[in-house]
Amino acid sequence: MPVLPTDWQSRVAFDRSHVWHPFTPEKDHVADPPVPVIGAEGVDYLLADGRRVLDGISSWWCNIHGHGHPRLVSALERQAGRLDHVMFAGFTHEPALELAARLRPRLPQSLTRCFFSDDGSTAVEVALKMAFQAQLQKGENGRTRFGALSDGYHGDTLGAVGVGELDNWLTGLFRPLLLACDRLVVPEDPRYEINPQDSPPRLERAIAEIREFFYEHGSGMAAFIAEPLVQGAGGMRFWAPELLAEIRKQCDSCGVYLILDEVMTGFGRTGRFLAIDTCGVAPDFLCLAKGLTGGMLPLALTWTTDTVYELFWGDASEGRTFYHGHTHTANATACAVACASLSLFDNEPVIACAEKLSCTMREAWTQLADHPSIRRARTLGCIAAAEIVDPRTGRPHDPALRYGWKLHRKALDHGLLIRPMGDCLYLMPPLVTPLERVHESVEVIAKLL
Ligand SMILES: Cc1ncc(COP(=O)(O)O)c(C=O)c1O
Incomplete structure (x- = not known):
């Protein structure tokens, strides 16, 4: 007899009955339940519904060499x-x-x-x-x-x-x-x-x-x-x-x-x-x-x-x-x-890789810097950040709109895991991220903004 039901819909229902997640208003999970992750390969997560997403924030800033590195x-x-x-x-x-x-x-x-x-x-x-x-x-x-x-x-x-x-x-x-x-x-x-x-x-x-x-x-x-x-x-x-x-x-x-x-x-x-x-x-x-x-x-x-x-x-x-x-x-x-x-x-040339990633992130973020929804685009090493604003007013969105959360959920549909902190949008992928994936991610962000 399996301990868990076999389908992910029932498993997520179990999660909602018994589990408490960090740094998230639990009520948000009524509309947007926690996303089941079934695996990781290199810099990507594999989601239960078949989506593959780039770990754009190194899973809360900890991943360095990609996931499941064989060594x-x-x-x-x-x-x-x-x-x-x-x-x-x-x-x-x-x-x-x-x-x-x-x-x-x-x-x-x-x-x-x-x-x-x-x-x-x-x-x-x-x-x-x-x-x-x-x-x-x-x-x-x-x-x-x-x-x-x-x-x-x-x-x-x-x-x-x-x-x-x-x-x-x-x-x-x-x-x-x-x-x-x-x-x-x-x-x-x-x-x-x-x-x-x-x-x-x-x-x-x-x-x-x-x-x-x-x-x-x-x-x-x-x-x-x-x-x-x-x-x-x-x-x-x-x-x-x-x-x-x-x-x-x-x-x-x-x-x-x-x-x-x-x-x-x-x-x-x-x-x-x-x-x-x-x-x-x-x-x-x-x-x-x-x-x-x-x-x-x-x-x-x-x-x-x-x-x-x-x-x-x-x-x-x-x-x-x-x-x-x-x-x-x-x-x-x-x-x-x-x-x-x-x-x-x-x-291995991990730091050389980080230096290349830094340059590419600067280049890609420069493309985003003039977007009307972006202010104060900046990069330091492999960290790129900017403030999200309402393009009509140039001011931050009303926090009640949960703009950052919505961006996080939408980006998953486009193959990217980001999780803005309030109005602060940032990208901080693993140091080994292929450089073209950085450009793709920034294009996704620009499109969604
Ligand atoms: C600068 C800094 N110090 C300490 C911590 C806490 O680390 P942990 O979440 O592993 O307890 C964090 C977590 O984000 C951090 O960014």
Whole structure:
């Protein structure tokens, strides 16, 4: 007796009776039920009704090498058969060590210690807790607040929500439960726009504002957190590397740790291995997840320095231990897949591929930039973004119309998975996407707009 009915209509009815999906008003699924996906090949998903769609957003920004890459699949199978998982407290294993050994040379030299966790949110939680505890163990008891960028996003657990933007649809309502956090506004950088309206970038004013922010809040902050170069869920805001360098400087002079969240920007997404490779800024904590396993399995890392690590050194009775861990910390199977993904970066031209993809995305997005429904078309590496407007008024559509959601559903009929965030339309396909598929996708978007 099969557990599920054999037809997809009944299976979707089962889904509607028992399953709750992320980041979607469940009521939307009355008219537009969840789409059954039965397989994936390369950069495409295969839908149950026979449609084939390009994964235009790398399945929430995690897929790097396409789906089901044979080297990742065989690493998964091999490792699961040998040692699927062992708790990491008091034990260690080859895939975790190999992963640390493969990544270390690709990071700033000062980042020497890694702590494993499960996803982007937990990588951020680890960094926040470690930074706070490190300050306490230095005797800095008054540092009970954090600093962050306005429009930031660092995940959905409460610590991560507390340092994300609160004045938007993602997190606002949890305000009474959150960490104390002061927010700094940085301007978007018009140098990434295809038809910049605003030039040159207002760097001097922004640098002065950063200095004022740290003058006001620096002595009470344990750490400052930012997504380097690209604020993803905050609306694909591209910001200037010069400002990140200034934030680093201010953190140093105020004794504040700098946490950089490369959960989205890591692993080639910006055209370099890490976004910080563009600006030469080394953080005290670096958060990695999503693309760490090429997007195949959940796994995360928080890297930090020897100086931080030494603050946790001591006998159990001294109370300096970092008492944090998750059941699947350093899951051996996920670590083996991450090693296979990094070996592709080492042995195949993944970054060269990302550079070509960046150029093609810029070219294709340039064609879209003058569309009457588009404003502020911009690209940074393999990320292209723009604001959708009503062509009759030049202003955003009424949110009640759910324009972005409708565009997402319509695009599926034309072989493309995109999922605008409010008015923000973006394309962020796997790094190996064939270049002609980028042009085709942009033609689909232009037609649907
Ligand atoms: C910059 C950034 N940090 C953290 C997260 C949270 O990652 P996860 O969804 O894996 O918890 C995200 C997710 O989109 C992200 O973009």
